[in-house]
Amino acid sequence: MHNEYITTNCITDKKDKLTLLKYSNIDITKISKVLKPITVDLMDQYYNHAKEFHSLNKENKKYQKIKPLVYEQLKDMEFIKGKFIEYFSKPGFKTKEDLFTYIFAFQIPEIYFNEYLYNVLLGSLKEECDELFWEKYKLYQHEASGVGFSDVYILRNPDNTIGIGMANHDFSSSIKTINDSLNSRVSNNERINNKLNLIKDFNIVLKNYYCEDFAFFNKPYQDSINELVDNIKVARDFEKPKQLIKRK
Numbered sequence: 564m565h566n567e568y569i570t571t572n573c574i575t576d577k578k579d580k581l582t583l584l585k586y587s588n589i590d591i592t593k594i595s596k597v598l599k600p601i602t603v604d605l606m607d608q609y610y611n612h613a614k615e616f617h618s619l620n621k622e623n624k625k626y627q628k629i630k631p632l633v634y635e636q637l638k639d640m641e642f643i644k645g646k647f648i649e650y651f652s653k654p655g656f657k658t659k660e661d662l663f664t665y666i667f668a669f670q671i672p673e674i675y676f677n678e679y680l681y682n683v684l685l686g687s688l689k690e691e692c693d694e695l696f697w698e699k700y701k702l703y704q705h706e707a708s709g710v711g712f713s714d715v716y717i718l719r720n721p722d723n724t725i726g727i728g729m730a731n732h733d734f735s736s737s738i739k740t741i742n743d744s745l746n747s748r749v750s751n752n753e754r755i756n757n758k759l760n761l762i763k764d765f766n767i768v769l770k771n772y773y774c775e776d777f778a779f780f781n782k783p784y785q786d787s788i789n790e791l792v793d794n795i796k797v798a799r800d801f802e803k804p805k806q807l808i809k810r811k
Contacts, residue, residue: 565664566646573639573668575718582673586659594764595657597744601737602662603648605679606669610640612715612730629717629725636670636717643668659768670716670724674782677770678712681784683737684762684769688791690738691755700798707787755799763792 574580591598617633620626647665651657666676685706689697697703714726745757769785 565650565661569643569646569668570664573643573718574664576667579663579667583660583663583667586663589659589767590656591659591662591767592655592657594761594768595651595662597740597761598662598765598768599648599651600740601680601683602651602666602676603644604737604740605671605676605732606640606644606647608730608732609669609671609715610637610644613637613640613717613727616715616727632717632725633727640669662768670718672713672716673770674772675713677768677772677784678782679732679734679737680765681707681769681788682732683734683741684765684788685791686734687738687741687758687762688795690742691758692795696798696802700794700801702791702794702798705787705790705794707782707784756796759792759796763789 574583613633614637617630617637621630643665650661650665663673663676666673692702712729712732714728715730717725717727741758741761744761745754747754749757766785766788769788771785772782774781
């Protein structure tokens, strides 16, 4: 069971509650170990932004009205992050509901968690492919364009939030998490294949966002990662030196 303070006091949006019910049977146990530090990294970036905002404005007269809210949000963030690490450090079955319980409690909108994770996965894929390879096989055609990250929100209630500016997002630490999770004792070719398979496993966390009226706003994060991984696998197959493969 998750901490009652988190589920009752920190998640008060009806849409979030309904979303969690939909995710209750989606098993993410296989990738939970790698997801933990990636999620903590994003939480830290949100927390550091809120802390810096508080420090820079705490003497500002206009800031005094929301100062207690920001201070309470910082305490909540510390608490939620600690409980998240505690829960995801325990062995056993983990669901997408478990993950997003802490993401929603932290006031991170789902679409922006998707965008952060997508950028991490995309960055990790691009590490294995030089620019010429990416252009040669037109892999850019399978990328989903981002929507830009949201403000960090301070919660009054679900219908009344305060944005305190956008956090500076850095993906390098989370990309390193993916790299460090791979077996370095295998051949480079096998390591790349393992990374491609791992990244495709993350599609269970990602979600597609489609806009019927404006195709420009479509953000098929899940489909994009699947297509990129498949196309990289096929492209690498074409790169094999055919003259060394003989009829037997």
